[in-house]
Amino acid sequence: MTENEMLKKFIRDGFEKGVKEAVMARSETKDSYTYALITKKEDVDKLTPIAPVMQWNGADILRRITKLKKSERKLLAILRPCESRTYKELVKFNQINPENIIVLTYDCPGTVHARNYKYEPTESEKLIEEMKSGKISNKVRESCRVCEYPTPIKGVGDIGLGIVNTTEPVFFSLSDKGKEFLAGMGISEGERDDSSWVKLHRDNREKWLKEERITGGRKGLEEFLSSCLNCHNCKDMCPICFCKECFFEDHSVFDYESNKFYNWADDKDGIRLPTDKSLFHVGRLIHMGTSCIGCGLCQQACPMDIPLYRLFGIVGNDLQKVFNYKPGVNDDIPPVMDFREDELHEFEGLFGGEE
Amino acid sequence: MTEKKFDPVIVGFFCNWCTSAAADLAGTSRLHYPASIRPIRVMCSSTVDPVYLVRALQEGADATILGGCHPGDCHYITGNYKARRRVAIVKTVLKSLGFDETRVLLEWISGSEGPKFARVMNEYTDYIKKRGPSDFKYLDSLGGEKVD
Numbered sequence: 001m002t003e004n005e006m007l008k009k010f011i012r013d014g015f016e017k018g019v020k021e022a023v024m025a026r027s028e029t030k031d032s033y034t035y036a037l038i039t040k041k042e043d044v045d046k047l048t049p050i051a052p053v054m055q056w057n058g059a060d061i062l063r064r065i066t067k068l069k070k071s072e073r074k075l076l077a078i079l080r081p082c083e084s085r086t087y088k089e090l091v092k093f094n095q096i097n098p099e100n101i102i103v104l105t106y107d108c109p110g111t112v113h114a115r116n117y118k119y120e121p122t123e124s125e126k127l128i129e130e131m132k133s134g135k136i137s138n139k140v141r142e143s144c145r146v147c148e149y150p151t152p153i154k155g156v157g158d159i160g161l162g163i164v165n166t167t168e169p170v171f172f173s174l175s176d177k178g179k180e181f182l183a184g185m186g187i188s189e190g191e192r193d194d195s196s197w198v199k200l201h202r203d204n205r206e207k208w209l210k211e212e213r214i215t216g217g218r219k220g221l222e223e224f225l226s227s228c229l230n231c232h233n234c235k236d237m238c239p240i241c242f243c244k245e246c247f248f249e250d251h252s253v254f255d256y257e258s259n260k261f262y263n264w265a266d267d268k269d270g271i272r273l274p275t276d277k278s279l280f281h282v283g284r285l286i287h288m289g290t291s292c293i294g295c296g297l298c299q300q301a302c303p304m305d306i307p308l309y310r311l312f313g314i315v316g317n318d319l320q321k322v323f324n325y326k327p328g329v330n331d332d333i334p335p336v337m338d339f340r341e342d343e344l345h346e347f348e349g350l351f352g353g354e355e
Numbered sequence: 356m357t358e359k360k361f362d363p364v365i366v367g368f369f370c371n372w373c374t375s376a377a378a379d380l381a382g383t384s385r386l387h388y389p390a391s392i393r394p395i396r397v398m399c400s401s402t403v404d405p406v407y408l409v410r411a412l413q414e415g416a417d418a419t420i421l422g423g424c425h426p427g428d429c430h431y432i433t434g435n436y437k438a439r440r441r442v443a444i445v446k447t448v449l450k451s452l453g454f455d456e457t458r459v460l461l462e463w464i465s466g467s468e469g470p471k472f473a474r475v476m477n478e479y480t481d482y483i484k485k486r487g488p489s490d491f492k493y494l495d496s497l498g499g500e501k502v503d
Contacts, residue, residue, distance in 0.1 A: 005388050074448045217453040218499070247406055267415060269498025278494050279413050283406040285448050286441075318451040322443060335444075339436035341426060347443040350479060 001130055002125055003106070003169055007049040009079065009159070010171075010185070014076060015041040019184040020102065021073035024058065024065075026051040031118040035061050039073070049078045050161045052124040054111040057239040057295055059086035063095045071100040078104045080111070082295040085156035085328030088184055089291055092334055102181055103157035107131065107164045107194060108150045110140030114300055117310050131164060136200060143296020143309045146205040151194040153329055162192035209317060212310045222310065229302040230277045234298035234308050240288040248280045248285075275327075281308075285315050290335045291327045292316030363417040363483045367394045367476075368403045372430040373421030373465045380469030388476040391483075392420070399423070401434035405441040408459055409449075412491040418458045418483045420476075425463040435463070454491055457482070 001009075008072045009027075014020045025047045027036035033051035035058060038044065058079040065071065079087060084105040090096045109127035122139060130137045136145055145149075152160030158178030170190025173179040182189060214224050232248065235241045247253065254276050264271045290310050299309040319327060322344075323335040359491045369375045379387060393416075397403055400423030408419045421442055423435040442461040449458040460479055464472050493499025 109426065165502060166373055207383040213451075215453040217455075218494050220453055222494065247404070264415070264496075268493055268496035270496060275413075275495055279406075279410060282409050282448065282452070286405045286409070290377065315448055315451045319444060319447050322447050323440075335440060339433065339440055341436065344439050344443045347439065347446055348463065350457065350460055350482060 003128055003161070003163055004048055004050050004124065006169055007104075008044050008047060010187075011047070011049075011076070012041055012044050013185060017046070017185060019074070019181060020076045021042075022075045023047070023078070024061070024075060025049045025078040028127065031121075032114055037065075040042040044319070047126070050106060050109075050128070052112050052122055052127055053117045054080060054083075054295070054297070054300075055114050057086055057237070057297055058083040059090050059096065060239040060242075062087060062101065063090055063239075063242060066097040066101075070097040074100050074102070076102045076104060078106075079157065081105050081108050081152060081156075082147065082293055085149065085154070085293045086295060087328075088156050089293055089328040089334070090239065090242070092331075093291075093337075102177060104159040104161065105152045105157040106161035107152070107197065108135060108144070108147070109163075110147070110150070112139050122341065128163060129258050131197065134164075134200070136204070141296055141300065142208075143294060143299060143313065144309060145201070146208040146294075146313075147201045148205055148294060149198070149329060150201050151198055155331070156329060158331045162190065162194065164192065164194050164197045166190070167272045200224060209314055212307075213309055215312050221282075225278055225281060225306065228277055228281075228306060229304060230274060230280065231303060232280070233301040233303065234312075235280075237285060237297040237301040238288060239297070240291045240293070241284065241293065248276065248283060281311060285319075288312075289316040289319045290323060290325065292320075293328045304314030357408065361481060361487060362483060363391045363488075364393065364415060364416045364442075365391050365420060365476075365480060365483060366416040367392050367420040367422060368386050368397050368400070368407070369394050369420075369422040370400045370424060370430075370435075371396055371398050372471065373424035373428065374400075374462070375462045376466035377422075377468050377472040381472045384469050386469060386473040388473040389480040392476050399429070399431050399434040400438035401431070401441070403438065405445040408442075408445055409491070412458060412489060413494050415492055416477065417489040417492065418460065420460045420462060420479065422464050424463050425465050428465060445487040449491075455486065455489070457486070458489055458491065 022039045024037050026033040027047050033053050048224050084103050091098050109131035127137050154174050158175045160172050160174050171187050172189045173182050214220050296309040296314055325335050400421055411419050423438050426467050429435045445459050447455040462475055488502050
């Protein structure tokens, strides 16, 4: 039995046992996979719980579902590990009401770039097979190859499905809620060792953090963003960018009298327009960098194929190091919501705090 | 024609309760501080979204100062702690992209510290004069080849 069929059976059993009333999982479309919400047992066959592409971040969709009111029915959401971390992060930001939501996550084989999938479809079974043989497929996205947490983590989400290093996939609980759920389903918890699969990604990540860094200040950043259209797709797809009103969307902030532009052109020997193109990315880094969970959707959404995850992922990693914070993996409060009275003295004054 | 002397533009965001009062005190005490400082009075150091710091840098400032009350003395109890975290974020982003992070300065100057205000402004202006024009100013422009 493949993992997808196993999960479908799990969903069907759940409906029969009455432990849940709705399921959110991926469903196939002509060229891709989107999220679908079902409430009836008969609709289960329309789902493909483990899909080879990630078009949207599932946590962002859960945010939309619980935006006005908590979930009124018991919802099982099947999310990728990065989505479950986003879920955790958005719960901390008070963007998702976790009541009545059970999150199931699994050992992730990675996802194919949505555009590549459209022209060159592949099956998730193939990706899973490569994962089982201990190899990261060369088809998966850059952000998946350097993923820091490709497997379920205790405390993030409720139920985990272990696929690597085991003959039969095993379910295990990640929280008390999940333990109860599995007990209600009559499923005994299993175990498997995922350390080699995680290590493979961490090694890639170490190398990637060193090699792909954008340096050189203005020149480096301008070259990196030279083909940017200023379309703001990266912001729209980013699950952490949940603000209703964005500083960079309100263009009246950047309205000036014409003389201002001419004076700039005088001073700087010519300016590029619009003037907020690179500033948008720097500003977005400042706003969401501390909570970047590394789903890489900014990079997938870029119409000009700018490897944006190298910007947000690597600078985000630096930011998270400063605050000793790992987004979405534990219950720490996000740095932008918290402070200590005695900290960060090296950022005060000109030479690090001393009088 | 002789080369024009570099006269930096430094934008200062000063909190209403401490650093702005210190600026007043420095003025009434007839202490000298450079005219390159362009002060903007804000109600609290934490009202300054860090994006405004980088935006000032891009639109022509060579450096920015965020001035607030000493930790523990904030008029709004905890504003300056939040400001410190935000400045830490801006400085880290600038540094990791290879910009000069000393272009953003965070200083605690209380209302009675007029002499400290004048000293900090003098020292920082001298420092920026030595560093030369800011690299960030030329982001998305055609010029600035000689700036490093």
